[in-house]
Each structure stands twice: as structure tokens, then as C-alpha cells.
Amino acid sequence: MIEFRDPSPWTGRSDPEDGDLALRMHHLAGRADAPVALIGFACDAGVRRNKGNPGAAEGPAAIRASLANLAAPGDPRGFHDAGDLTLTGEDPGPGQQALAEHLAPLLARYGRALVLGGGHETAWGSWQGLRRALPGARIGIVNIDAHLDIRAIGPAGPSSGTPFHQIREADPEGFDYAVLGLAEEGNTEALRSRARDWGVAIIEDHALQITADAGFAVIDAISARNDAIYLTIDLDVLPAAQAPGVSAPAARGMPLHVVEALVARVLASGKVRLADIVELCPPRDQNDRTARTAALIARRLLTAS
């Protein structure tokens, strides 16, 4: 069953004694000049099907809670919170379609949309929404993730492990996919070999331990040859110490400062129309550490021009 929930009012700490510049993210929600829209996809049907640890359906609420009290940047503009799609049941398909239907008009109205997942099945809804909003556009996909998520669709049906396989099936000619932060040990040779056959650009986590430099050429190239970029960030790319609250924590992972530098480089292309942050699993989090990490990235995606 799919339920659409209007956004709850944003609340948080206010410091009026410090004047007009003491703004936090919760103050930016709903401002009239908002160039960016936010929508939650409260779903973990894909993770369940992918034999993972459920809990991603609680992701949007946890990210919003950690985001609310972060300080706003200087000279901030607002963002529009479009609410949450909540999905119950075993099949993520109807929820992914509903996400696409909600996203397309948001993308027509706002310069950028941010989706808070959900497992990585979020991506199949996200991409379809962008495709509807931009028919005929060349869409490049930048996935910051330990995993390829190009599994073949098994008897159980599509899952959080299959979204980029589904996208390629829908648009084989236009499929242009880069994965940054891949953990070799987290992807079988069947998947790595499929990625090679499909021409997926991959930068492994080993190359992204100290700086993000190894990822910049891939980002610049995919940005240059596409009209729009869909940026998808799977929190399990981070080390388990930084992001314990995911279905599949990474023993190695890559550091947050590298993820932030990669995100900044993708944003610098000026072509990011759609982004999502996926795989937060609040029941497995520790003192909101992963939610707070996700909130830092969300703040950047909501406020970057």
C-alpha cells in the first residue's frame, strides 16, 4: 500500500537573540524563493527482497530530524518539502512508480530535487521521474556506492540490488553509469564482469582513501557528455565507523571528506537536476551517527547553487 503524507512542520532550535543571521535548516523549509524540492521515499521493500536488514523506511524522518538544527549557510535560499511517500508490502514497484509521478512535476518546477530514501530501490523511481521530466535528455548517473546494484532480476523480483540494471533495460542506448567508491569484496565477479561488459566507469574505494582526485576525471567526463546528472549516494560507501546505520556496513569504505569532495565536484558541473541519499537504516544506527552524516550531505545538496 502506498500512502502520501504531507510534510510535518519543521521545528528546531531558534536563537533570536543572535539576530537575523542565526538561521538553521528548519528555518529554510517552505521559503518562497526555494529553488530545490525535497521528497521522502519511506520504503525498505527493496532491501527486504535483497536479503538485507530492513529499516530504510525510517530513513526520511531520521535525516530530516538531523538536518533541522544544522546551521544554514550564509545567504541561504529555501527549500520546499513535498512530504513523504510511504510504502508497505513486499513489492516496491507501485511505490517506485508513485515516486516517479511525484518527482516529475517537482522537477519541472524546481531546479533540483532531493529524494531521501529508502533502500537503493529508490533509484528506479528517482530515475523514472527524471526521465519523465526530461524526455530525450542525455542523463548521466553518478553513483557514490560500495556496490554496483546491477543484479539480474531474480524470482523475487526487482530489489535494492537491481535498480541500475532496470535503468539500463529501460534505456540501453543512453545508459551512462559511473560508480565511485566500489568495494571489490562487496561485488561478485559476476557483477564486476557485467559492469565491464556494460562500460560502467568504476573508481574503487582503494583509490579514494586520501583525496577525491581519482574520481574527478570520471565526474568531469560524464558531466560533459550528458545534459543532466542524476547523483545517487548510498551511505554504505562510508566506513562502518562513520555510517553504522546501513543495511550493509563497509569494513573499509571511503572517508566522509572524500565523499563530500566528490559531491562538490558533481555539483560544480551545474547539471545535477536530481539527487538521492539512500540506505540509511535508523534501527541499526548508533547515536544518530549515520543520520547526522546523511544530514551533512543533504544540507549540501539542498543549499548548493
Ligand SMILES: N=CN[C@@H](CCC(=O)O)C(=O)O
Ligand atoms: N543496495 C544494496 N546493494 C548491495 C547490498 C549488499 C549486501 O547486502 O551485502 C548489493 O545488492 O550488492
Ligand SMILES: [Mn+2]
Ligand atoms: Mn547501493
Ligand SMILES: [Mn+2]
Ligand atoms: Mn551500497
